Amino acid sequence: MAAVTEVTERAVLAVPLRRVWEVTSATDRYAEWVHGVLEVTAHHGTAEVGRTYSECNRTVGPLTTRSTWTVREIDPLRRRVDSGTGFEPMHGMTNIFEFRRLTFDDGTEGTEMTYSVRYRPGLGIVGRTIDKLQQPGLRKAFQTSMRNLEDLIVAEGDVAADDDSGATTP
Amino acid sequence: MPSSASTASSPASPASARNTDVVVIGAGLAGLTAARRLVAAGHSVTVLEARDRVGGRTLNHDLGDGQVVEAGGQFVGPTQNHVLALADELGIDTFPAYDEGAAVYVHGGRGTRYTGDIPPDLLALPDIGVTMARIARLTRQVPLHAPWEARHARRLDALTLDSWIRRTTLGTGGLDLMNAFLGSAYGATAADASLLFSLHYIAGMGSEGVPGTLERGIGTKDGAQERRFVGGSQRLSTTMAEQLDGRVVLGSPVRAVEQDGRGVTVRTDSGAWTCRRVVVAVPPALAARIHWSPLLPPEQDALFSRLTFGRLMKCEAVYDEPFWRGDGLSGQGVFRAGSSVCSMFDNSPPSGKPGVLMGFLGGRQWRAWAHRPAHERRGAVLRAFAQVVGRGALRPADYFEQDWTTEGWTRGGPTAIAAPGVLTDLGAWRDRPFGRVHWAGAEHADYWNGYMDGAVRSGRDTARAVIEQES
Numbered sequence: 001m002a003a004v005t006e007v008t009e010r011a012v013l014a015v016p017l018r019r020v021w022e023v024t025s026a027t028d029r030y031a032e033w034v035h036g037v038l039e040v041t042a043h044h045g046t047a048e049v050g051r052t053y054s055e056c057n058r059t060v061g062p063l064t065t066r067s068t069w070t071v072r073e074i075d076p077l078r079r080r081v082d083s084g085t086g087f088e089p090m091h092g093m094t095n096i097f098e099f100r101r102l103t104f105d106d107g108t109e110g111t112e113m114t115y116s117v118r119y120r121p122g123l124g125i126v127g128r129t130i131d132k133l134q135q136p137g138l139r140k141a142f143q144t145s146m147r148n149l150e151d152l153i154v155a156e157g158d159v160a161a162d163d164d165s166g167a168t169t170p
Numbered sequence: 171m172p173s174s175a176s177t178a179s180s181p182a183s184p185a186s187a188r189n190t191d192v193v194v195i196g197a198g199l200a201g202l203t204a205a206r207r208l209v210a211a212g213h214s215v216t217v218l219e220a221r222d223r224v225g226g227r228t229l230n231h232d233l234g235d236g237q238v239v240e241a242g243g244q245f246v247g248p249t250q251n252h253v254l255a256l257a258d259e260l261g262i263d264t265f266p267a268y269d270e271g272a273a274v275y276v277h278g279g280r281g282t283r284y285t286g287d288i289p290p291d292l293l294a295l296p297d298i299g300v301t302m303a304r305i306a307r308l309t310r311q312v313p314l315h316a317p318w319e320a321r322h323a324r325r326l327d328a329l330t331l332d333s334w335i336r337r338t339t340l341g342t343g344g345l346d347l348m349n350a351f352l353g354s355a356y357g358a359t360a361a362d363a364s365l366l367f368s369l370h371y372i373a374g375m376g377s378e379g380v381p382g383t384l385e386r387g388i389g390t391k392d393g394a395q396e397r398r399f400v401g402g403s404q405r406l407s408t409t410m411a412e413q414l415d416g417r418v419v420l421g422s423p424v425r426a427v428e429q430d431g432r433g434v435t436v437r438t439d440s441g442a443w444t445c446r447r448v449v450v451a452v453p454p455a456l457a458a459r460i461h462w463s464p465l466l467p468p469e470q471d472a473l474f475s476r477l478t479f480g481r482l483m484k485c486e487a488v489y490d491e492p493f494w495r496g497d498g499l500s501g502q503g504v505f506r507a508g509s510s511v512c513s514m515f516d517n518s519p520p521s522g523k524p525g526v527l528m529g530f531l532g533g534r535q536w537r538a539w540a541h542r543p544a545h546e547r548r549g550a551v552l553r554a555f556a557q558v559v560g561r562g563a564l565r566p567a568d569y570f571e572q573d574w575t576t577e578g579w580t581r582g583g584p585t586a587i588a589a590p591g592v593l594t595d596l597g598a599w600r601d602r603p604f605g606r607v608h609w610a611g612a613e614h615a616d617y618w619n620g621y622m623d624g625a626v627r628s629g630r631d632t633a634r635a636v637i638e639q640e641s
Contacts, residue, residue: 032550154564154565155550155556156546156548157548159545
């Protein structure tokens, strides 16, 4: 069996942990901030252990793949672990978000986010070569995603003061 | 909303009805223009307006400090001579929409600066060129006064604009960019409108002796987005209403219109008016909902019922300064498929302070975002703005939206569009008077159909027809 590869990136987001947790827990919203997710094709709303959601993901150039994720672990405001299928030749795909509350010098709240994936490259040496080639892109994509997440939360403003009573889900 | 819109009291009997020469239903640009002309011709006129304001699809939003920004129709440009002449008569100046610096084309989440009106999409350019050339050729074959008499009219009206573009282009670039335009122009996509209707709409983007062109419709400089009205476009209507000196009755939705050989009775929740003629200047789909006695001719009822509005929301973010101007950006953006808005503009008042960015969320984008929680939609719009002007757009001092589908006396926007088959089967009934009832409105214009200029033209033409009938 091939060795497990782990790719991890960390970023400090200038937005509160409560909002980061809310948005990362929304299984219908990954296309809005996760780089490479073109569309969420099925979801179950706020993440629940044991339930699934599906995506259409960009792979190389115009090529796409369909993936399905299962929520495996939720430690509120700290950690979320999902396992995914549909990324062949990578197997045993596991996605891990970890969070830590920060307080900046000016007293405002921020969040340290760690974004990791673990997987086993398939196809022997070919797969390992592909894996080495893709890792820099993955790291960049994780950083882009975390910046997107920060921008999304900043742009949505003070959600507590927002009246969403008229909103419906079609 | 007018308080009387929700509850109806007993209608007045004809014996207690007030009498006037002409009742105008609707105090938007068309209705007020017609009323003004009729009064000038010596007729007594009452304008009945359902809302508690005038202006119809024009609406000013107060920015404070005496500044306003438009939440409804706002742009004017060359060949829109009637609304410009009206503004001149009313003493309302125009100013150029901000157009200095580069626009940004957003495709696949990536922004590219450009100048001119055609986005720099190399792969899409051939399709755009082919589509525009073919549209230019076909629009010349469409008689503006009777598009159903165009050569091959039935064939052109059997297709949607979408299916025609797909047939005549290789990729999706031309279609995507047409939809970026139609998102704001129709509040819909090319799949919602008949090809013949779209050709007629584009052929009308001109004036007598100046053929309509798509370039004029999409353009800023020398195009339909070239100028705006000082004090906001609603000022046209508020000024006309002031001049009509008490003849405009607000909060009076018309429920029924009854006519016979002697005259017409118009019933509202608060009373009735008897008159010799009626000008109906409300959107066609709302006109069809009035109780008519006798009933509207079935063809006219079917036509008006099918001329429903697109779906459009204007989303505007207010900043202390138009910071993008210092970066050499015009604040204009065009978004190819996949974004939350279809196009955006610098909508700052003429003083340039505060800075305002305005995005159209229409058609497909409206469907995707209108029902999402307000904060999620705001976030999506501001992130789209940030793709054009940078991350400074993410933190506005204020943000507001005007969803025209939630206006009970408009029910969508910006204009009514005809699906395949409607124009050839029913189009001839659009302006045909129904006894003593005449029709006006932006949807009743051949030139600049759906625009402020079309509304003013239609109001003027309908008033002229009524005056002729009464003389």
